[in-house]
Amino acid sequence: MRQYCIQKLGIGEIKEIAAHHTGLNGWQYQPYNKRVGLIGDAAGLVDPLLGEGIYNAVRSGQILAQSIIEGKNDVLATISLFSKGLKEVQKDLLSCYKTSFWFYKIPAIGYATLTLPITRYFLMKGFSRGWTFSKIKTNSYNLSFWKRAIRDIHK
Numbered sequence: 505m506r507q508y509c510i511q512k513l514g515i516g517e518i519k520e521i522a523a524h525h526t527g528l529n530g531w532q533y534q535p536y537n538k539r540v541g542l543i544g545d546a547a548g549l550v551d552p553l554l555g556e557g558i559y560n561a562v563r564s565g566q567i568l569a570q571s572i573i574e575g576k577n578d579v580l581a582t583i584s585l586f587s588k589g590l591k592e593v594q595k596d597l598l599s600c601y602k603t604s605f606w607f608y609k610i611p612a613i614g615y616a617t618l619t620l621p622i623t624r625y626f627l628m629k630g631f632s633r634g635w636t637f638s639k640i641k642t643n644s645y646n647l648s649f650w651k652r653a654i655r656d657i658h659k
């Protein structure tokens with residue numbers, strides 16, 4: 505980090521570097537508290553592959569709000585609805601976690617894979633459609649999507 509700041513950013517002297525963990529492991533979060541529901545970073549919903557947390561923060565807030573409305577003042581029903589609703593986000597986080605495992609194991613290979621035109625194409629197209637990472641992974645097996653990708657990359 506020090507070397508990067510000096511060489512790439514032209515910063516002279518760095519006295520102190522401070523860092524903090526992002527909220528991870530949210531695929532294991534199990535709501536149980538009767539008075540508090542955690543969402544976003546507080547629930548550990550940051551994607552461990554790319555560090556994205558905004559989508560999951562907003563989505564988990566929507567799921568909790570919907571659970572409160574549908575739970576109709578029944579706390580246990582609300583917790584149950586929230587747990588079930590969160591599965592959609594947690595499934596995606598687990599998929600990111602599994603991918604991050606090999607991605608960060610050998611960063612040079614992970615980076616090379618991420619920057620391949622075909623990978624970039626799928627990620628950009630998928631995210632801009634509002635798809636989650638696991639949906640992009642699933643849909644990348646769709647042949648018509650591949651054909652379109654190859655055609656677009658060669659344009």
Ligand SMILES: Cc1cc2nc3c(=O)[nH]c(=O)nc-3n(C[C@H](O)[C@H](O)[C@H](O)COP(=O)(O)OP(=O)(O)OC[C@H]3O[C@@H](n4cnc5c(N)ncnc54)[C@H](O)[C@@H]3O)c2cc1C
Pocket residue numbers: 543544545546550555556557558559561
């Ligand atoms: C450097 C950096 C870059 C990032 N880049 C991206 C990115 O490119 N894309 C992406 O998707 N995600 C990114 N993230 C992650 C993303 O910012 C977070 O996952 C997301 O903002 C989480 O939203 P949140 O509402 O859960 O928490 P926060 O956005 O942290 O909101 C929590 C709020 O609660 C307030 N608060 C705390 N304690 C109290 C208190 N006691 N009383 C009242 N208020 C309180 C805080 O001030 C804060 O405003 C990045 C994070 C960092 C740190």
